[in-house]
Amino acid sequence: MKLYKDITKIAMVASLATAISGPTFAADTIKVGILHSLSGTMAISETTLKDTMLMLIEDQNKKGGVLGKQLEAVVVDPASNWPLFAEKARGLIEKDNVDAIFGSWTSVSRKSVLPVIEELNSVFFYPVQYEGEESSKNVFYTGAAPNQQAIPAVDYLMNDIGVERWVLAGTDYVYPRTTNKILKAYLKAKGVADSDIMINYTPFGHSDWQTIVSDIRSFGSEGKQTAVVSTINGDANVPFYKELGNQGIDASDIPVVAFSVGEEELSGLDTAPLVGHLAAWNYFMSVDAESNYEFIDKWTAFIGDDERVTNDPMEAHYIGFNMWVKAVEKAGTTDADAVQEAIIGITTPNLSGGVSAMMPNHHITKPVLIGEIQDDGQFDIIWETSGLVAGDAWSDFLPGSKDLIADWRKPLSCGNYNVKTAKCSGQNY
Amino acid sequence: MAPFSYINKIMKSKNFLSWQRCASLFSLFFLIVGVFSPLQSFAKEENFQDLLNQLSTKDFSEKFNIVEEIVQKNNPETKFILNALLEGKIYSIKSTKKVVFTVKENKKFTTTGLVNNEPLGVFTKSEVTKVRINNKIRKKIKTSLALLDLTHPDESIRLDAVKSTYKSISKEVVNTMQLLLKTEESEVVRNSMFVVISVYNLHSDNPSERIKAIENLKGNLEPIVKVQLKKLVDNDLNEGVRLKAQKALEIIDSRIDINKTFETLFFGISFGSVLILAAIGLAITFGVMGVINMAHGELIMLGAYTTYVVQLLMPNHIGLSIFVAIPVAFLVSALVGIIIERGIIRLLHGRVLETLLATFGVSLVLQQIVRTIFSPLNRAVKTPEWMSGALEVNGILSLTYSRMYIIAFCLIVFFILVLVLKKTSLGLQVRAVSQDRNMARAMGVRSNWVDAMTFGLGSGIAGIAGVALSQLTNVGPNLGQAYIIDSFMVVVFGGVGNLWGTLISGLSLGIINKFMEPWFGAVLAKVFILVFIILFIQKRPRGLFPQKGRSAEVN
Numbered sequence: 001m002k003l004y005k006d007i008t009k010i011a012m013v014a015s016l017a018t019a020i021s022g023p024t025f026a027a028d029t030i031k032v033g034i035l036h037s038l039s040g041t042m043a044i045s046e047t048t049l050k051d052t053m054l055m056l057i058e059d060q061n062k063k064g065g066v067l068g069k070q071l072e073a074v075v076v077d078p079a080s081n082w083p084l085f086a087e088k089a090r091g092l093i094e095k096d097n098v099d100a101i102f103g104s105w106t107s108v109s110r111k112s113v114l115p116v117i118e119e120l121n122s123v124f125f126y127p128v129q130y131e132g133e134e135s136s137k138n139v140f141y142t143g144a145a146p147n148q149q150a151i152p153a154v155d156y157l158m159n160d161i162g163v164e165r166w167v168l169a170g171t172d173y174v175y176p177r178t179t180n181k182i183l184k185a186y187l188k189a190k191g192v193a194d195s196d197i198m199i200n201y202t203p204f205g206h207s208d209w210q211t212i213v214s215d216i217r218s219f220g221s222e223g224k225q226t227a228v229v230s231t232i233n234g235d236a237n238v239p240f241y242k243e244l245g246n247q248g249i250d251a252s253d254i255p256v257v258a259f260s261v262g263e264e265e266l267s268g269l270d271t272a273p274l275v276g277h278l279a280a281w282n283y284f285m286s287v288d289a290e291s292n293y294e295f296i297d298k299w300t301a302f303i304g305d306d307e308r309v310t311n312d313p314m315e316a317h318y319i320g321f322n323m324w325v326k327a328v329e330k331a332g333t334t335d336a337d338a339v340q341e342a343i344i345g346i347t348t349p350n351l352s353g354g355v356s357a358m359m360p361n362h363h364i365t366k367p368v369l370i371g372e373i374q375d376d377g378q379f380d381i382i383w384e385t386s387g388l389v390a391g392d393a394w395s396d397f398l399p400g401s402k403d404l405i406a407d408w409r410k411p412l413s414c415g416n417y418n419v420k421t422a423k424c425s426g427q428n429y
Numbered sequence: 430m431a432p433f434s435y436i437n438k439i440m441k442s443k444n445f446l447s448w449q450r451c452a453s454l455f456s457l458f459f460l461i462v463g464v465f466s467p468l469q470s471f472a473k474e475e476n477f478q479d480l481l482n483q484l485s486t487k488d489f490s491e492k493f494n495i496v497e498e499i500v501q502k503n504n505p506e507t508k509f510i511l512n513a514l515l516e517g518k519i520y521s522i523k524s525t526k527k528v529v530f531t532v533k534e535n536k537k538f539t540t541t542g543l544v545n546n547e548p549l550g551v552f553t554k555s556e557v558t559k560v561r562i563n564n565k566i567r568k569k570i571k572t573s574l575a576l577l578d579l580t581h582p583d584e585s586i587r588l589d590a591v592k593s594t595y596k597s598i599s600k601e602v603v604n605t606m607q608l609l610l611k612t613e614e615s616e617v618v619r620n621s622m623f624v625v626i627s628v629y630n631l632h633s634d635n636p637s638e639r640i641k642a643i644e645n646l647k648g649n650l651e652p653i654v655k656v657q658l659k660k661l662v663d664n665d666l667n668e669g670v671r672l673k674a675q676k677a678l679e680i681i682d683s684r685i686d687i688n689k690t691f692e693t694l695f696f697g698i699s700f701g702s703v704l705i706l707a708a709i710g711l712a713i714t715f716g717v718m719g720v721i722n723m724a725h726g727e728l729i730m731l732g733a734y735t736t737y738v739v740q741l742l743m744p745n746h747i748g749l750s751i752f753v754a755i756p757v758a759f760l761v762s763a764l765v766g767i768i769i770e771r772g773i774i775r776l777l778h779g780r781v782l783e784t785l786l787a788t789f790g791v792s793l794v795l796q797q798i799v800r801t802i803f804s805p806l807n808r809a810v811k812t813p814e815w816m817s818g819a820l821e822v823n824g825i826l827s828l829t830y831s832r833m834y835i836i837a838f839c840l841i842v843f844f845i846l847v848l849v850l851k852k853t854s855l856g857l858q859v860r861a862v863s864q865d866r867n868m869a870r871a872m873g874v875r876s877n878w879v880d881a882m883t884f885g886l887g888s889g890i891a892g893i894a895g896v897a898l899s900q901l902t903n904v905g906p907n908l909g910q911a912y913i914i915d916s917f918m919v920v921v922f923g924g925v926g927n928l929w930g931t932l933i934s935g936l937s938l939g940i941i942n943k944f945m946e947p948w949f950g951a952v953l954a955k956v957f958i959l960v961f962i963i964l965f966i967q968k969r970p971r972g973l974f975p976q977k978g979r980s981a982e983v984n
C-alpha cells in the first residue's frame with residue numbers, strides 16, 4: 001500500500017520534474033542550500049560548517065562546477081531556533097529552488113527539517129554524529145551512527161584498557177539518552193553488572209560540575225578500572241574538564257572518552273590538564289594522510305587564519321558534498337529522485353586516506369579512530385578499527401529496533417523494514 | 430661525552446635538581462632497579478640508540494615493553510628521555526627511522542640526538558612522526574619518574590611521589606620505603622610511607638601481622654585502604670582478621686560520610702558564591718533602581734572577554750593578568766552599562782515592560798557584536814598557576830583552590846559594595862533616590878546622575894563577576910544567557926532592594942541545590958529549586974527580606 005503510494009508519488013514528481021524543469025528552471029547555476037545556525041547557541045559549532053561548505057563549493061566551481069554549470073550557495077540562518085529550521089528549509093526549496101541542502105547540527109533541528117524535506121522531496125545532508133534509529137529517503141547521514149563511534153570506543157576501553165566500571169555521563173536530551181540506552185544494553189550483553197554502571201544526566205550548559213565530578217571520583221576509587229563515557233554536549237564540556245583537572249582526576253586513573261569533543265571545542269580550553277583523555281571520531285585533524293594535509297592547507301587559506309582547526313563534521317560535509325557531486329554527474333541531473341538513486345554505492349575519498357561509500361541505508365562507511373588529547377589542543381590517534389565500519393541506522397542492541405533494517409534500493413525502498421514480520425512500518429523515517 | 434650531554438639536558442629540563450640530590454637520586458635508583466650500569470662504552474651507546482629507535486613502532490604494547498626496558502637499562506639519559514616522552518618532544522625521522530629529541534617552533538622541527546646531543550638537522554611536519562604514547566605508557570613513565578622523586582628536596586613532591594605508588598604497591602616499593610623511612614624528616618611523608626607498608630602487610634601470611642596492619646590503618650581515608658580492607662572482609666580465611674577488618678571498615682565509612690557532608694557543604698557555598706557574584710550587580714540595578722535589565726548577563730560576558738583580552742596583552746604574566754583584569758573589566762562593563770542607561774533605559778523610565786524588551790534586544794545585539802569581533806567560538810582563558818589544583822585535606826575531602834578563591838572574592842566584592850552604599854555620599858544618594866525619587870530631587874540630588882552612576886556600579890560589578898566566571902566556565906557569546914535566570918532567581922528570592930538578602934538567598938540556593946543533586950540528579954534538582962521559589966513567592970511575594978516602611982508600600 002505504502003509502497004504503491006510512494007511509487008506513484010515518485011512517478012508523479014519525476015514526470016513533473018522532467019516536464020517543468022527543462023524550460024522553467026534552466027538557470028545557469030545549480031543552487032545548494034546551506035542551513036546552519038549563524039547566531040544563537042549553536043552558532044559556535046555551525047558557523048564553521050557554513051564556511052566549510054562555502055569553501056567546498058568555491059573549490060568545485062574552480063574545477064568547472066557540476067554538469068557544466070557553476071554552483072551557487074544559498075546561505076540562510078535558522079538562528080538555533082528549531083521550528084525556524086523547518087521554515088528556512090521550506091524557503092530554500094520552494095523560493096530559492098535549491099537542489100540539495102547541507103545543514104543542521106542537533107538532532108532536534110534535523111527532526112524539525114525532516115517532514116519538510118520529505119514533503120517537498122529534496123536531498124538533505126546531515127554531517128554530525130547522532131543517535132541513529134532513523135533512515136529517511138531524503139536524508140543522507142554522513143556523521144557517525146552509534147555503531148561507528150560509541151560501540152567501538154567502548155570496545156577499545158574494555159579490551160585495551162581493561163575498564164570494568166562505567167560512568168555514562170550526558171546532557172539531558174535525545175542523543176545522549178538514546179546512545180546511553182544502546183551502550184547500557186551493549187555493556188550488559190557483555191556481562192557488566194548493573195552496579196558497575198552509573199548513568200548521569202545534566203541540563204544543557206551545565207556549569208557547576210563539583211558534585212558530579214566528586215561522585216565520579218568516589219565511584220572510580222573502588223579498586224576497579226573506571227572510565228567515563230561522555231555524551232556531554234557543547235558548552236558544558238569546558239567547565240566539566242576544568243573541574244576534572246581541578247579535582248585531580250588524571251586520565252591514567254579515570255579516562256574520559258568523549259563523543260562530542262573535537263578540535264574546535266578544545267580550542268576554547270587550556271588543554272594541559274586534560275592530556276590523555278580520549279575522544280572517538282571518524283576523523284582527527286592529526287590524521288597522517290596527504291589528502292588531509294591538503295584539506296587543512298586549503299581550509300586555513302580560505303579562512304585566512306593559520307591557527308584554525310578542522311574537525312570531524314567538516315570531514316563529513318567534505319565526503320557528503322563530494323558524494324553529491326558524483327551522484328549528480330552520474331545521474332546527469334540534479335533531480336532529487338535521480339540523485340537519491342544514483343548516490344547509493346558512490347565512493348569518494350575521505351580525509352583519513354581511505355575511501356567512503358554511501359550505503360543503501362543512507363549512512364556511509366568510515367574508519368573509527370580513538371585519539372588522546374594533547375597539550376596543543378590536538379588529538380594523537382592511538383587506536384583505529386582495522387577496516388571501515390558501515391553505519392547502522394537501527395541499533396542491534398535495542399529491543400525495538402534490532403529487527404529493523406533500512407534499504408532504499410528498489411524494490412524494498414524502505415527505511416524501517418522489519419525482517420521478522422517482513423513489513424515496512426509505513427512511517428517515513 | 431654522554432654524561433655531559435645529560436647534564437646539559439637536565440639543566441634544560443623542567444625538573445632541574447641540585448648536584449647532591451642528583452647523586453643521591455642515582456644511588457637510590459640503582460637500589461630500586463637493582464641494576465648497576467658500568468661506564469658507558471661507545472658500543473653500548475649504539476645499542477641504546479637502537480633500542481630507542483624501536484620506539485617508532487605503531488604497536489603500543491610493544492612500545493610499552495621498550496619503555497620498560499629503557500627504565501630497566503637506567504642510562505643517565507633515562508630520566509630526560511622519559512620526561513621528553515611525556516611532553517611529546519620525541520619524534521622519529523621518517524627517512525632514517527632514527528628516534529630523536531625535537532623542538533618544534535614555527536612549523537620547523539629542530540632535532541638533536543637523544544644519546545649524544547648532536548644536532549641532526551631541521552625538518553618539516555611531513556618528514557617526522559611523533560612518538561605517541563597512550564595512557565598505559567604514560568602511567569608507567571609517571572610511576573617510574575615518581576620513584577626518582579622520592580628524594581626530591583621539595584616535601585610536597587616527595588609526598589606526591591609516595592602517593593603515586595599507592596596504585597602499584599609491590600615488594601620492591603615496600604623495601605624502598607622501609608629504607609627511606611630511616612632518613613625521611615617530614616612527618617607527613619613518613620606517615621604516607623607507613624600507609625604503603627601497612628597496606629602491603631594487609632596481605633602478609635601471618636594473621637597477627639595482618640591484624641597489626643589493620644590497626645595501623647584504622648580511620649585512614651585513602652581509597653586504597655578501603656578497597657584492600659573490603660577484600661579482607663570478603664576473602665580472608667581468618668575469622669578474627671575478618672571481624673577486625675569489618676570494624677575498621679565501619680569506622681572508615683562513617684568518617685567518609687562526615688567528610689562527604691562537608692564536601693557537599695563546600696560545593697554548595699562555592700556554587701552559592703558564584704550565584705551571588707552573578708546576581709549582586711543585578712541586585713543593585715533591579716533591586717535599587719527597579720530596572721529589569723535583561724542585558725545583565727551580557728555585561729558579565731563582557732567582563733569575561735575583558736579578562737581574555739588582558740591575557741592576550743600580557744601573555745607572560747598570566748598570574749598577574751587576573752588582578753589587572755578586575756579593574757579593567759569593571760570599567761568596561763560600567764561604561765557599557767552607563768551607555769545603555771543613558772541611551773535607552775532613561776527614555777523608558779517607569780515603563781517596566783518596554784524596558785524589559787529593550788534590554789533583551791540590547792542583550793542580543795551585544796552577543797552578536799561579540800560573535801562578530803571574537804568569532805562564535807569559545808575563547809581560552811588561562812587559569813593562573815596559583816588558582817589550579819586542590820588542597821587535599823584527606824583522601825576523601827579535597828577543596829579546589831579556584832573555588833576557595835572565588836568564595837573569598839565574592840565576600841570581598843560583597844562587603845566593598847555594602848561599604849560603598851553605606852559609607853559614601855554616592856551610596857547615600859543612591860539610597861535616597863531609590864526610597865523616594867521626588868523627595869531626593871527636592872533635596873538637591875541630581876537623580877539623573879545618580880541613576881547613571883548606580884547603573885554603572887551594578888554593571889561594573891557584573892563585569893567583575895565575569896572575571897571570576899572566566900575561570901570556571903566557557904568564555905563565549907552565550908556565557909551571559911546561562912546566568913541571567915539564576916541571577917533573577919537569587920534577587921527575587923532574597924528580596925528586592927536588599928543586598929544582605931541577595932547574600933543569604935544566593936548561599937541558601939547554592940547549598941540546597943548541592944544537597945539535592947546527589948538524590949535527584951542535576952536536572953531534577955534545578956526543577957525543584959524553581960518550583961520551590963515559585964511556591965515561596967506565592968507565600969512571600971517580596972522575598973526573604975522585604976523592604977519595609979512607606980517606600981516599600983509605594984513600590
